[in-house]
Amino acid sequence: MTDFAIGVDLGGTNLRIAAVDVEGRLIEKVTLGTRIALGSARVLDDMCDAIRRLSEKYQDGSNLLGIGIGVPGIIDMDTAMIRESPNLPGWSDTPVRKEIERRLHTRVILENDANSAAFGEKWLGAARHVDDMAIITLGTGVGGGIVLNGHIWHGMNGMAGEFGHTTIEPDGVLCGCGNRGCVEQYASASAVMRMAKAAIASGHAPALARAASSDPEFSAKAVYNLAVQGDADARRIFQQVGRALGILVANLVNSLNLPMYVVGGGVSSAWDAFSPNIFQELRQRCMVYAATAPPSHTGDQGASAQVDAKVSRNTIITRALLGSDAGLYGAARLPMIENQ
Amino acid sequence: MTDFAIGVDLGGTNLRIAAVDVEGRLIEKVTLGTRIALGSARVLDDMCDAIRRLSEKYQDGSNLLGIGIGVPGIIDMDTAMIRESPNLPGWSDTPVRKEIERRLHTRVILENDANSAAFGEKWLGAARHVDDMAIITLGTGVGGGIVLNGHIWHGMNGMAGEFGHTTIEPDGVLCGCGNRGCVEQYASASAVMRMAKAAIASGHAPALARAASSDPEFSAKAVYNLAVQGDADARRIFQQVGRALGILVANLVNSLNLPMYVVGGGVSSAWDAFSPNIFQELRQRCMVYAATAPPSHTGDQGASAQVDAKVSRNTIITRALLGSDAGLYGAARLPMIENQ
Numbered sequence: 001m002t003d004f005a006i007g008v009d010l011g012g013t014n015l016r017i018a019a020v021d022v023e024g025r026l027i028e029k030v031t032l033g034t035r036i037a038l039g040s041a042r043v044l045d046d047m048c049d050a051i052r053r054l055s056e057k058y059q060d061g062s063n064l065l066g067i068g069i070g071v072p073g074i075i076d077m078d079t080a081m082i083r084e085s086p087n088l089p090g091w092s093d094t095p096v097r098k099e100i101e102r103r104l105h106t107r108v109i110l111e112n113d114a115n116s117a118a119f120g121e122k123w124l125g126a127a128r129h130v131d132d133m134a135i136i137t138l139g140t141g142v143g144g145g146i147v148l149n150g151h152i153w154h155g156m157n158g159m160a161g162e163f164g165h166t167t168i169e170p171d172g173v174l175c176g177c178g179n180r181g182c183v184e185q186y187a188s189a190s191a192v193m194r195m196a197k198a199a200i201a202s203g204h205a206p207a208l209a210r211a212a213s214s215d216p217e218f219s220a221k222a223v224y225n226l227a228v229q230g231d232a233d234a235r236r237i238f239q240q241v242g243r244a245l246g247i248l249v250a251n252l253v254n255s256l257n258l259p260m261y262v263v264g265g266g267v268s269s270a271w272d273a274f275s276p277n278i279f280q281e282l283r284q285r286c287m288v289y290a291a292t293a294p295p296s297h298t299g300d301q302g303a304s305a306q307v308d309a310k311v312s313r314n315t316i317i318t319r320a321l322l323g324s325d326a327g328l329y330g331a332a333r334l335p336m337i338e339n340q
Numbered sequence: 341m342t343d344f345a346i347g348v349d350l351g352g353t354n355l356r357i358a359a360v361d362v363e364g365r366l367i368e369k370v371t372l373g374t375r376i377a378l379g380s381a382r383v384l385d386d387m388c389d390a391i392r393r394l395s396e397k398y399q400d401g402s403n404l405l406g407i408g409i410g411v412p413g414i415i416d417m418d419t420a421m422i423r424e425s426p427n428l429p430g431w432s433d434t435p436v437r438k439e440i441e442r443r444l445h446t447r448v449i450l451e452n453d454a455n456s457a458a459f460g461e462k463w464l465g466a467a468r469h470v471d472d473m474a475i476i477t478l479g480t481g482v483g484g485g486i487v488l489n490g491h492i493w494h495g496m497n498g499m500a501g502e503f504g505h506t507t508i509e510p511d512g513v514l515c516g517c518g519n520r521g522c523v524e525q526y527a528s529a530s531a532v533m534r535m536a537k538a539a540i541a542s543g544h545a546p547a548l549a550r551a552a553s554s555d556p557e558f559s560a561k562a563v564y565n566l567a568v569q570g571d572a573d574a575r576r577i578f579q580q581v582g583r584a585l586g587i588l589v590a591n592l593v594n595s596l597n598l599p600m601y602v603v604g605g606g607v608s609s610a611w612d613a614f615s616p617n618i619f620q621e622l623r624q625r626c627m628v629y630a631a632t633a634p635p636s637h638t639g640d641q642g643a644s645a646q647v648d649a650k651v652s653r654n655t656i657i658t659r660a661l662l663g664s665d666a667g668l669y670g671a672a673r674l675p676m677i678e679n680q
Contacts, residue, residue: 083631148493154597155596157628165627168510177627178625251507252595257502259496284518285507285518286519288502288505291414
């Protein structure tokens, strides 16, 4: 058997652990609930138990290259501590890497979850043919990651890629970070819900109002379903998402001139509802995109567009291919690269 | 004598050529008017005559390492042609590098002027102690450049660093590039003049109105002088400049987490009038800045702050040190690095 690594995606809801071999093949994946309420020590125990089980099971005849862990929030790369994480309340004083290393006696690489997702898409997903790329992850919040020359761009303290808190409306909606008009306030699942509630409150969005009152689990996904069915109010909400992402991507294209920008995370499954507005904003706002757009640049171009990017150096904006596994694969990849 | 290179700053108004040695010492600088009206062939003749004179004069006993040329506008790095340059009208079909190489029989490196300025400040200026930095150049327009790991970050086609055309007001002032709300519309010398004219037209800016009618060369500099004298209307204009730059820098800090952002170009001489608003926006808008700001972050910190950046990994925003020579030194540096 070929060598393998263990990747962990530590989310606020789910804790996922996977053994992945150096060819990118999934060996085994374990999904647990993250028992946040029991405190960080118990969550780390759960994680380490699962890692131990997987590594013992597969270490016969092949080497465990290491453990990579994707964590939501801002990580201080020097201390490997979580600096700020809305999804892991109370973890900001936990020396996460040290605690895991103490339990497992193995070297551990800690990484921001969006950086892990970027690395996963670069290794096995939409960006596998390019060395430079950025990812925007749309979930409860909006995260991001940058890969340059095949490596995660951490910046000075490991805080690079916080695209969700860049400003697109200077006097816009107040964000939890203290800023106004953050991308996250217009392009996350929470933003979709905020806009849906505002539309319902206006009294002019009957289908949304009906869905909200009849569905006890009314969510961004339900708003998307209405948009797919053609409801104008739901469609407008995803047009707002696309506009916000379009301004963000236009700014990234003008600033970084990368060959590829990937949109991932749960909300990216609504790609067909918001992506036309991304391209509309890009065409209007972005001189570098105007100079580098592929011949057809009105939607998701899939694999053929990626080939174009290799040949003709166009700017490609596309959706992620690995879905919610991108961060898991990317986390597993971290110790492989470190060991090469 | 030590080896040297020749740097050229080809501007729409001035054509400057300098011999600079590998230690960064200026040997000789020549300033000519750019005879734009006579066409690109004549301008290139003027440039090459001056380069030839300088190289013959100093080549006795030391090596000419090469020629670097900073050019305004977007350069296609593959073809070394100017793709778009408002300051060099009619040059977009000129194979600039090939034409110069044909005249001089020497290898020439063509570079965007803001990238050259970034490289100059990295080599000898404000960013000489860091390996990663970005520059924002405030002139007639707003340009930018990024240095990562000590090298200019070109992006895929050499178009990276177009910060002047990133959006800070999505429904804002229309820009020549086709976008609305570009940084350039709020933070360039042209933007200062636009805002001054709007203030005068409102009928409520008496000092600006007097200056404009009495001074035949009324300019951004004159607006700055009124701001320094305490005129509230002129001060408000530079507060707008600072706000726009603050939003831009906040977005760059959140996206790239670099140790240093340098503000250069002619308008940066008004640093004291606009920089307080940069820091105000950063404090309000930028979570990565909040986590990495130096202990005192309310203004220009000069050399001591640069030492801090080495030690404690703070985010430093500061003005350029080399003034209008940054691009000239940076251009001269290009062939030195290529020869190392």
